[in-house]
Amino acid sequence: MIEGLQSALDPHGPDARVIAQIWWVLLCGAIVVFALVMALATWAAFGRGNRGWLAGHAAVVTGGVAVPALVLFVLLIYTFVAAARMHAEHREAALRIEVVGEQWWWRVHYLDDDGARDFATANEIRIPVGASVELKLVSPDVLHSLWVPSLAGKLDLIPGKDNRLRLRADGAGVHRGQCAEYCGGPHAQMALMVVAEEPEAFERWRARQRASSTQPADESFLAHCASCHTVRGTEALGTLGPDLTHVGSRLSLGAGILPNNTGTLAAWIGSNQHLKPGNLMPEFGTELSGAQLTALAAYLQSLR
Numbered sequence: 001m002i003e004g005l006q007s008a009l010d011p012h013g014p015d016a017r018v019i020a021q022i023w024w025v026l027l028c029g030a031i032v033v034f035a036l037v038m039a040l041a042t043w044a045a046f047g048r049g050n051r052g053w054l055a056g057h058a059a060v061v062t063g064g065v066a067v068p069a070l071v072l073f074v075l076l077i078y079t080f081v082a083a084a085r086m087h088a089e090h091r092e093a094a095l096r097i098e099v100v101g102e103q104w105w106w107r108v109h110y111l112d113d114d115g116a117r118d119f120a121t122a123n124e125i126r127i128p129v130g131a132s133v134e135l136k137l138v139s140p141d142v143l144h145s146l147w148v149p150s151l152a153g154k155l156d157l158i159p160g161k162d163n164r165l166r167l168r169a170d171g172a173g174v175h176r177g178q179c180a181e182y183c184g185g186p187h188a189q190m191a192l193m194v195v196a197e198e199p200e201a202f203e204r205w206r207a208r209q210r211a212s213s214t215q216p217a218d219e220s221f222l223a224h225c226a227s228c229h230t231v232r233g234t235e236a237l238g239t240l241g242p243d244l245t246h247v248g249s250r251l252s253l254g255a256g257i258l259p260n261n262t263g264t265l266a267a268w269i270g271s272n273q274h275l276k277p278g279n280l281m282p283e284f285g286t287e288l289s290g291a292q293l294t295a296l297a298a299y300l301q302s303l304r
């Protein structure tokens, strides 16, 4: 029940571990207090012996004011100390990534050592295992919140203010994140994948992503899609939608709502308004024939 690629109780990084520990400690504290109160209430109602003192002034002041204040104070100090550990865990970031909250998907820019944009991708962040990664969170228009529960805490994307979220993965694995702040329309369908890979695998992935497409541009793609999508190395230079240069290598489509294969690609192009109502891409199910949809899907799937 507590396992899973989007579970705060299945932590795979230092910050997520601290958060999970805070949760368990608070839960245990709550259980102890609850059990104690229920025992006293049961005894007061049905027990024998001298129970009159339970209604006395001293019992009410102690049990109703002093003990709760003390318990909450101790737990408060504990959470402060634990949260401070989260910041101490992070040293200098080894990798910086800019994550832009779009309506309703994640634009991802890997940054070079000088903080300049290196290459773009979307709805998927790959990070090397063990490295401190800094996500620069920005939004051009509305509020979003990035939450990858098994790796880190939740942080808002606020127009006009850059936030920084540090995270680190202990081992290789796939994690799922979600927009956690209502941002309109298909907000609930705005997810992303975080893939932690061994450093060598990550470097291979990064070199491939940085490279332009080696495929010849698809005519149908240039005609219908290039105004909104970029495939680096071709004349498709649109920026309204996700960069598709290596879309075939991603795990998901439509910001985490579909697995990525030729069938789901064709379905997305043909009827994305059915799959993700209100998203900002027009659907092409009536404009393009089945054969054209499949050909486009095969082209996109070949962009790896």
Ligand SMILES: [Cu+2]
Pocket: 143, 144, 145, 179, 180, 181, 182, 183, 184, 187, 188, 190
């Ligand atoms: Cu949202």
